[in-house]
Amino acid sequence: MILIDVWSDFTASHRCAEGELHEHDWEVVATFRAPAYTDARIYRLALDTLLAGWEWTELPPELDWSEDICAAVMKLTDCVDVRVTRQGQRIAVRLA
Numbered sequence: 001m002i003l004i005d006v007w008s009d010f011t012a013s014h015r016c017a018e019g020e021l022h023e024h025d026w027e028v029v030a031t032f033r034a035p036a037y038t039d040a041r042i043y044r045l046a047l048d049t050l051l052a053g054w055e056w057t058e059l060p061p062e063l064d065w066s067e068d069i070c071a072a073v074m075k076l077t078d079c080v081d082v083r084v085t086r087q088g089q090r091i092a093v094r095l096a
């Protein structure tokens with residue numbers, strides 16, 4: 001089994017536990033189960049396309065938590081593991 005990691009990032013605002021609107025830079029690493037010799041750029045494109053829809057937006061309530069972002073990324077085809085990191089806070093959430 002081949003596992004391919006791709007990563008990207010986005011900046012958006014949300015309301016987390018405190019309820020006040022604020023901004024984060026999120027880094028997302030997604031792992032895909034792939035056949036051998038797969039062009040990894042297809043996975044990078046899938047991740048980039050998803051994150052581009054969130055860039056510079058106010059995330060909807062269903063994406064308020066890093067766990068929610070993980071779950072949304074995990075819906076990408078062949079994705080088996082996701083880690084979402086808020087670099088400024090040194091917090092990472094992982095869904096596997």
Ligand SMILES: [Zn+2]
Binds near residue numbers: 014015016022024
């Ligand atoms: Zn926050």
